[in-house]
Amino acid sequence: MSEITPPITPSVVAEHGLSTEEYAKILEILGRAPNRTELGVFSVMWSEHCSYKSSKKWLKTLPTSAPWVICGPGENAGVIDIGEGLACIFKMESHNHPSFIEPYQGAATGVGGILRDVFTMGARPIANMNALRFGSPDNAKTKHLVAGVVAGIGGYGNCVGVPTVGGECNFHASYDGNILVNAMTVGIAATDKIFYSAAAGIGNPVVYVGSKTGRDGIHGATMASAEFNADSEEKRPTVQVGDPFTEKLLIEACLELMATDCIVAIQDMGAAGLTSSSFEMASKGGMGVELDLDQVPARESGMTAYEFLLSESQERMLMVLKPGSEDVARAIFDKWELDFAVIGHLTDSGRMVIKMKGAVEADLPIDPLALASPEYDRPWEKTPTQGTIDPASVPHSGGILATLQTLLATPDLASKRWIWEQYDHLVMGDTVIRPGGDAALVRVRDTKRALAMTTDCTPRYCLADPVMGGRQAVAETWRNICAVGARPLAITDNMNFGNPTNPRIMGQFVGAIEGIREACLALDYPVVSGNVSLYNETAGSAILPTPAIGGVGLMDDYTKAVGVAWRDGDSLVLLGATKGHLGQSIYLREIAGREDGAPPPVDLALERITGELVRELVAGGHVSACHDISDGGLLVALAEMALAANIGADIMNKAGDVPLHAWAFGEDQGRYIVAASRANTVLELAAKRGIPANLIGRTGGILLTLKGERVLLDDLRESHEGWLPDYMAVA
Amino acid sequence: MTAAIVTFPGSNRERDMVMALTRAFGKAPALVWHRDTELPKVDLIVIPGGFAYGDYLRAGAMAAQSPIMRAVADRAQQGVLVLGVCNGFQVLTEARLLPGALMRNAGLKFVCREVHLRVERADTPFTQGYRKGEIFKCPVAHHDGNYFADSETLARIEGEGQVAFRYCSPQGDLGAAFTPNGSINDIAGVYNDKGNVLGLMPHPEDATEKLLGGLGGAPLFAGLAEALAGAPA
Numbered sequence: 021m022s023e024i025t026p027p028i029t030p031s032v033v034a035e036h037g038l039s040t041e042e043y044a045k046i047l048e049i050l051g052r053a054p055n056r057t058e059l060g061v062f063s064v065m066w067s068e069h070c071s072y073k074s075s076k077k078w079l080k081t082l083p084t085s086a087p088w089v090i091c092g093p094g095e096n097a098g099v100i101d102i103g104e105g106l107a108c109i110f111k112m113e114s115h116n117h118p119s120f121i122e123p124y125q126g127a128a129t130g131v132g133g134i135l136r137d138v139f140t141m142g143a144r145p146i147a148n149m150n151a152l153r154f155g156s157p158d159n160a161k162t163k164h165l166v167a168g169v170v171a172g173i174g175g176y177g178n179c180v181g182v183p184t185v186g187g188e189c190n191f192h193a194s195y196d197g198n199i200l201v202n203a204m205t206v207g208i209a210a211t212d213k214i215f216y217s218a219a220a221g222i223g224n225p226v227v228y229v230g231s232k233t234g235r236d237g238i239h240g241a242t243m244a245s246a247e248f249n250a251d252s253e254e255k256r257p258t259v260q261v262g263d264p265f266t267e268k269l270l271i272e273a274c275l276e277l278m279a280t281d282c283i284v285a286i287q288d289m290g291a292a293g294l295t296s297s298s299f300e301m302a303s304k305g306g307m308g309v310e311l312d313l314d315q316v317p318a319r320e321s322g323m324t325a326y327e328f329l330l331s332e333s334q335e336r337m338l339m340v341l342k343p344g345s346e347d348v349a350r351a352i353f354d355k356w357e358l359d360f361a362v363i364g365h366l367t368d369s370g371r372m373v374i375k376m377k378g379a380v381e382a383d384l385p386i387d388p389l390a391l392a393s394p395e396y397d398r399p400w401e402k403t404p405t406q407g408t409i410d411p412a413s414v415p416h417s418g419g420i421l422a423t424l425q426t427l428l429a430t431p432d433l434a435s436k437r438w439i440w441e442q443y444d445h446l447v448m449g450d451t452v453i454r455p456g457g458d459a460a461l462v463r464v465r466d467t468k469r470a471l472a473m474t475t476d477c478t479p480r481y482c483l484a485d486p487v488m489g490g491r492q493a494v495a496e497t498w499r500n501i502c503a504v505g506a507r508p509l510a511i512t513d514n515m516n517f518g519n520p521t522n523p524r525i526m527g528q529f530v531g532a533i534e535g536i537r538e539a540c541l542a543l544d545y546p547v548v549s550g551n552v553s554l555y556n557e558t559a560g561s562a563i564l565p566t567p568a569i570g571g572v573g574l575m576d577d578y579t580k581a582v583g584v585a586w587r588d589g590d591s592l593v594l595l596g597a598t599k600g601h602l603g604q605s606i607y608l609r610e611i612a613g614r615e616d617g618a619p620p621p622v623d624l625a626l627e628r629i630t631g632e633l634v635r636e637l638v639a640g641g642h643v644s645a646c647h648d649i650s651d652g653g654l655l656v657a658l659a660e661m662a663l664a665a666n667i668g669a670d671i672m673n674k675a676g677d678v679p680l681h682a683w684a685f686g687e688d689q690g691r692y693i694v695a696a697s698r699a700n701t702v703l704e705l706a707a708k709r710g711i712p713a714n715l716i717g718r719t720g721g722i723l724l725t726l727k728g729e730r731v732l733l734d735d736l737r738e739s740h741e742g743w744l745p746d747y748m749a750v751a
Numbered sequence: 752m753t754a755a756i757v758t759f760p761g762s763n764r765e766r767d768m769v770m771a772l773t774r775a776f777g778k779a780p781a782l783v784w785h786r787d788t789e790l791p792k793v794d795l796i797v798i799p800g801g802f803a804y805g806d807y808l809r810a811g812a813m814a815a816q817s818p819i820m821r822a823v824a825d826r827a828q829q830g831v832l833v834l835g836v837c838n839g840f841q842v843l844t845e846a847r848l849l850p851g852a853l854m855r856n857a858g859l860k861f862v863c864r865e866v867h868l869r870v871e872r873a874d875t876p877f878t879q880g881y882r883k884g885e886i887f888k889c890p891v892a893h894h895d896g897n898y899f900a901d902s903e904t905l906a907r908i909e910g911e912g913q914v915a916f917r918y919c920s921p922q923g924d925l926g927a928a929f930t931p932n933g934s935i936n937d938i939a940g941v942y943n944d945k946g947n948v949l950g951l952m953p954h955p956e957d958a959t960e961k962l963l964g965g966l967g968g969a970p971l972f973a974g975l976a977e978a979l980a981g982a983p984a
Contacts, residue, residue, distance in 0.1 A: 174861050178892070179802045181763020265761050265805025357760065444863045444892040446957050446964070447800075449767035463963070465766075579962055 036063035064292035098548025123168025143207025155196030179264035184443035185460035197558030219305035234319035237332025308369035325381035411682030434743035470578035472506035479564035481619035490535020497571030505638030506573035518562025542624035586695035596691030600682025752979035764800030775972035798839030811841030840950030851900035857933025880974025887967035
């Protein structure tokens with residue numbers, strides 16, 4: 021070895037996040053003690069972030085196939101067939117830990133990483149989304165984190181020229197010490213031009229392209245696999261620094277190279293950088309690999325093998341090329357002024373051999389390391405169920421519309437315009453439905469087709485009942501996609517939880533997976549990609565369980581899509597049953613000051629037929645607008661539609677036996693509001709499918725009115741639009 | 752009539768511009784790479800939006816020094832029409848083909864939203880598709896769109912009719928509330944002294960389809976097509 025390294029003591033092992041048992045396994049695999057470089061490789065490859073060691077057992081239970089699925093989980097991203105020879109490639113991924121430590125760069129590099137996962141497979145990214153969770157607005161750090169994360173997402177996405185078309189943002193004190201930044205990218209590729217990561221061809225050159233390697237982000241994956249403590253600020257150097265300009269060049273250069281016939285396999289260098297990418301490629305292809313670190317483009321001098329292998333410098337890719345195609349490839353990367361270096365070749369040894377300055381720095385067997393990584397069946401406890409709250413037991417005082425105005429200015433329901441106006445949501449010229457509605461809709465260039473996309477999760481439901489919460493998260497994406505008129509096709513899941521060694525937390529994870537599984541099966545809506553982020557805890561206090569779901573659907577003809585803005589003189593029909601479920605509702609939390617009760621049940625069979633009805637209504641041109649009913653209930657959804665249209669409505673009280681406030685603000689699932697010039701058609705088609713449908717109002721004017729109460733749209737708008745800018749403006 | 756779009760590393764709205772020009776001109780524009788030193792013979796040169804060279808140093812500063820910009824300056828001198836949108840506007844001011852400068856938005860944040868623009872004159876090839884005083888809707892998407900010119904320059908461009916568009920209310924009223932970036936005199940776009948070079952921050956190319964943000968920008972391209980209709984193909 022080229023350097024004298026200190027001996028591997030138990031404390032060195034612990035610093036690398038490896039348990040005593042895991043270290044014993046390393047000794048067994050190698051038949052000797054690892055050197056420090058090798059230990060570093062094991063530590064990142066076996067980190068929770070890279071190995072999914074706590075979650076694997078449960079992720080395997082998720083449905084991942086359907087006739088339209090081209091590639092499910094296991095590759096860089098999921099791939100589905102969208103017709104006309106095209107595929108949609110998408111995935112959502114977390115960048116939680118880095119974003120808390122350094123919000124701008126943490127969020128920016130989260131966007132960069134997920135973009136690479138998608139264009140690695142041959143897709144041009146056409147849209148970004150994000151799901152954000154911040155701590156209580158009263159927490160001193162929250163404002164700084166919101167400002168930094170939003171600027172970071174915008175700074176990266178705007179520069180690479182991919183529109184950021186939607187997302188979600190919640191606030192809750194449980195995220196005070198661990199914010200969540202989940203970024204999703206959707207791309208389009210030709211079905212016969214999809215690129216995978218399995219290396220093949222003994223002797224084929226292994227090529228490094230993109231940015232140079234520096235010392236940033238070393239042990240990022242290990243950091244993302246541990247709880248925070250008081251010293252977490254010191255982990256700032258583990259956060260990577262992004263360069264969206266280089267990413268833009270890398271996208272163009274890779275897509276240009278992919279149009280040729282040079283690439284055997286390609287993989288982005290994400291978490292655990294060169295180590296992870298070369299291991300995964302070799303392992304998937306059953307190959308060995310030999311790398312010469314002297315050939316790796318370096319940003320700084322004097323870097324050690326350990327640093328080269330564990331750096332998480334951004335905007336880098338690893339490829340295996342066909343022999344003799346190096347010159348063609350090099351010319352393309354020269355044109356885009358990016359580094360291009362042959363750094364090694366494939367072998368038949370089944371080992372990864374790392375050389376530097378002529379010496380062997382690491383020599384590891386690939387299969388045992390990559391495939392025999394730990395898998396735990398962690399003990400878990402079922403989350404105790406909570407009783408259903410009788411709506412009549414929740415008192416209400418004051419006017420319903422005054423309460424509506426109050427609710428519209430609460431952090432979770434307030435307009436997020438302040439956020440999405442910092443994102444270029446129009447670049448590329450294909451954004452049909454912009455942020456602020458249900459699903460975003462992005463046209464597939466040169467076709468009539470469009471992709472609907474959304475991210476959803478209601479963490480307070482998941483805390484109260486993880487199974488129901490998991491179901492609801494999937495169902496809500498389904499609903500949002502149906503609401504614009506598109507057919508939901510598949511999801512990506514981003515599982516954000518606390519410390520899995522705590523059986524209570526592990527029980528939340530297991531429950532959420534069960535709920536997601538049930539919903540995917542019932543809705544024919546498989547999981548094609550995903551990401552797990554555990555250890556979102558600080559000083560023993562965990563986040564709300566947050567299985568964020570990104571859904572994608574297909575619209576055959578984008579000209580038929582509808583948004584949430586209704587027209588003047590429309591009739592309003594409420595689809596689905598309203599029982600006034602107040603447990604875990606925003607109303608209960610914000611107005612009654614309680615966070616308890618069972619969350620609203622999700623009836624998946626009813627969900628499915630209601631979604632099908634909505635799609636039939638949109639496709640038939642029977643409705644001018646549609647909105648699903650979610651957080652805040654019926655009146656919040658109506659207000660959002662009225663504000664989008666700038667047209668009021670006269671709402672009829674159809675509460676029946678349900679207390680009026682529970683009818684207005686209950687969060688019963690599986691419901692939509694549609695606006696139609698001919699309500700009878702809607703009512704008839706709903707009756708045919710046995711779906712409850714009620715005429716609940718008529719649009720027009722500048723007021724919302726209900727049972728003699730009235731409120732000006734302008735006043736509602738001021739409340740709804742005012743909260744976030746006002747909050748961010750105060751120094 | 753023919754058009755060319757000049758692209759730099761980091762340009763990212765050239766696709767939008769290709770669609771808008773193709774729709775109006777009936778054929779696709781040529782794409783010219785920044786390292787080229789010669790431009791094809793065309794009637795219209797467009798510098799699109801994006802982040803040329805990452806906008807490092809200063810938005811548009813490095814692109815203004817690239818080889819192709821000398822060729823663009825020569826053509827502009829000869830009277831060929833040049834249109835710079837967003838980053839293209841920044842490049843043209845940095846290249847001194849247009850007066851003034853674009854500073855960081857007054858709100859210090861990137862802003863992507865729909866704005867209303869007032870057409871200040873309708874007698875140029877760029878605006879002959881509009882009426883003078885017409886108001887149209889079109890998006891902005893930028894971080895550095897705060898137009899500034901010193902008082903002497905400002906007096907000159909105002910006096911010589913070099914202001915192309917101003918931000919305004921839907922009714923055409925001017926005021927800080929309607930200007931997304933703090934631009935002086937609500938200026939959204941300016942001409943050079945000969946009127947053959949136009950730069951503007953908003954994106955008319957992203958407002959040329961009824962179902963995707965409306966048709967507010969379409970008359971700009973239709974007007975150009977009409978103005979250049981007599982030009983040899």
